[in-house]
Amino acid sequence: MHKIRMLGRAAAAAVMGMSLLGGLRIWAPPAAAAAENLVFVSGAFRRSIPVADLEKLAATGQAQGLLADVLRFSNQNPKTVAQLLNQSVKLPVTLVSRLLNTRIGEAILERLAQIVFPLNASQAGVVALRSGLVMGVVEGNGSISAISFFRAYPVREMEVSIPALMNLIRKASSITDLVRFFSESPLDGLRGETPKGAP
Numbered sequence: 001m002h003k004i005r006m007l008g009r010a011a012a013a014a015v016m017g018m019s020l021l022g023g024l025r026i027w028a029p030p031a032a033a034a035a036e037n038l039v040f041v042s043g044a045f046r047r048s049i050p051v052a053d054l055e056k057l058a059a060t061g062q063a064q065g066l067l068a069d070v071l072r073f074s075n076q077n078p079k080t081v082a083q084l085l086n087q088s089v090k091l092p093v094t095l096v097s098r099l100l101n102t103r104i105g106e107a108i109l110e111r112l113a114q115i116v117f118p119l120n121a122s123q124a125g126v127v128a129l130r131s132g133l134v135m136g137v138v139e140g141n142g143s144i145s146a147i148s149f150f151r152a153y154p155v156r157e158m159e160v161s162i163p164a165l166m167n168l169i170r171k172a173s174s175i176t177d178l179v180r181f182f183s184e185s186p187l188d189g190l191r192g193e194t195p196k197g198a199p
Contacts, residue, residue, distance in 0.1 A: 018037035035132075035153035039119050051150045055130050058147050059084040088143040100130050115164040119157035128155055
């Protein structure tokens with residue numbers, strides 16, 4: 001259970017930056033392939049925030065462009081958001097890799113892939129997330145944050161489903177709730193399954 005909670009913390013760290021930006025109610029190696037834009041989508045509504053703007057916010061505490069507007073309209077303090085974007089979770093890369101390939105790991109990835117996935121390619125969400133989480137831990141030298149996850153995500157345009165994100169925000173009002181959402185809830189669907197090899 002401790003290892004599953006650690007994996008849940010990794011998923012929570014990855015989604016934390018997106019959940020902060022969702023506060024606006026109206027709407028190969030990482031260096032070679034990384035997310036360049038977060039594209040927030042709800043029906044025909046679409047807005048993009050460059051990952052470079054998130055990196056600048058994380059580094060300086062100052063927001064620019066649409067990101068600055070989002071934080072202002074949603075009454076978010078840029079310095080607080082910067083701290084959360086930099087918040088990291090320590091995880092051994094071998095452990096993350098192993099856990100993401102278990103049934104529980106797949107369940108966590110499938111849940112997160114309902115919120116974030118390659119633009120116009122939701123069917124590739126699980127594969128992209130697995131790569132982003134593992135390579136994010138590698139880039140973070142044994143830890144992962146929202147920023148290291150974005151840098152490691154293997155597709156340039158990352159779609160964020162606003163309805164799915166807002167549903168998560170309603171259910172999880174804190175990082176602790178996010179950890180619980182990603183580490184405990186997937187177990188519910190597996191508890192009734194017959195273990196492999198059982199008669």
